[in-house]
Amino acid sequence: MKNFSGNATEDPVGAVGYLGPPGTFTHQATLTHPALAERAHIPLADAESVIGAVARGSVELGVLAWESSVAGLVGPTLDLLAASASEVRIRDDIALPVEMCLWTRPGARLGDVRRVASHAHALTQCRGWLRAHLPAATVRETASTAAALEAVARDRRGTTAAIASAGAGNAPGVRGVTVSRRAIGDIPDAVTRFVVLGLGAAGPREPRRALLACFQPQNRPGSLLRILRVFADHGIELTHIESRPTRTGLGHYYFLVECLLPPSRAASLERAAARLRGMGVRVKDLGATPFAPAGRSGAPGPAALGVPA
Numbered sequence: 001m002k003n004f005s006g007n008a009t010e011d012p013v014g015a016v017g018y019l020g021p022p023g024t025f026t027h028q029a030t031l032t033h034p035a036l037a038e039r040a041h042i043p044l045a046d047a048e049s050v051i052g053a054v055a056r057g058s059v060e061l062g063v064l065a066w067e068s069s070v071a072g073l074v075g076p077t078l079d080l081l082a083a084s085a086s087e088v089r090i091r092d093d094i095a096l097p098v099e100m101c102l103w104t105r106p107g108a109r110l111g112d113v114r115r116v117a118s119h120a121h122a123l124t125q126c127r128g129w130l131r132a133h134l135p136a137a138t139v140r141e142t143a144s145t146a147a148a149l150e151a152v153a154r155d156r157r158g159t160t161a162a163i164a165s166a167g168a169g170n171a172p173g174v175r176g177v178t179v180s181r182r183a184i185g186d187i188p189d190a191v192t193r194f195v196v197l198g199l200g201a202a203g204p205r206e207p208r209r210a211l212l213a214c215f216q217p218q219n220r221p222g223s224l225l226r227i228l229r230v231f232a233d234h235g236i237e238l239t240h241i242e243s244r245p246t247r248t249g250l251g252h253y254y255f256l257v258e259c260l261l262p263p264s265r266a267a268s269l270e271r272a273a274a275r276l277r278g279m280g281v282r283v284k285d286l287g288a289t290p291f292a293p294a295g296r297s298g299a300p301g302p303a304a305l306g307v308p309a
């Protein structure tokens with residue numbers, strides 16, 4: 001596992017790996033979950049490292065951003081999970097309001113800012129504000145918002161700004177930075193849904209939302225329709241579908257299928273998956289989250305994770 005010094009780490013059992021460094025939105029989401037807050041938290045460099053650490057068992061759980069109310073699903077995270085040969089699965093989710101703030105060196109004015117650094121999700125959510133207020137600044141994508149804040153702290157000339165959460169400056173080791181504008185996101189009240197990942201089958205009690213990745217054997221007219229019909233035939237309600245490139249050629253896609261599973265339907269999903277496999281569709285179980293109406297905030301207790309607190 002890669003940590004921030006690039007060294008191999010041996011992490012304690014029960015630890016939670018998250019997209020670091022400390023101060024990221026993912027870190028904040030981890031701290032709001034009652035079953036995760038008291039564990040050891042291991043900052044990791046990227047989504048691949050988080051999934052890899054859970055897969056190897058060097059952390060017990062991982063937390064990653066999954067979906068934004070502004071930009072939709074986080075495609076790269078979904079693709080990594082769908083492509084992983086491991087049994088890493090989603091066990092829970094955490095909804096977090098995300099307020100985007102512009103951070104600079106103290107005393108720096110907007111006119112001093114030459115570049116703005118942040119994570120891609122944050123830059124996407126502030127595009128309009130940046131165009132209106134910092135049209136000449138260059139934009140630099142960083143591995144996380146907190147990594148961008150570190151770049152501001154290092155820039156003694158005060159020409160670098162970062163977009164990060166209002167609390168990001170409280171992280172240990174971050175000095176000499178200040179919030180110069182709050183709430184610069186283009187869409188007010190933006191929320192990000194983070195997922196908690198674990199190894200193996202433990203998951204939330206029903207009702208739950210189950211997630212499957214379906215890889216069709218070949219692209220044929222009607223192949224998506226054939227897949228969807230199997231869910232309908234088994235009485236399974238779909239709440240979301242999304243197509244993602246398989247990266248094996250132009251026009252080759254797999255489908256994320258999210259379905260609502262009331263207690264009476266768990267066996268139906270297994271039968272539907274078996275039927276799809278019989279049709280040559282490769283089905284990967286990505287896990288499940290407890291079902292709650294969209295916009296739920298807060299998180300359930302340890303039972304939902306299928307692990308002791």
Ligand SMILES: O=C(O)C(=O)Cc1ccccc1
Pocket residue numbers: 019023024025026027065098119121122143144145146192
């Ligand atoms: O970079 C971070 O702080 C993250 O946790 C990723 C992210 C960025 C912006 C919104 C939600 C998650």
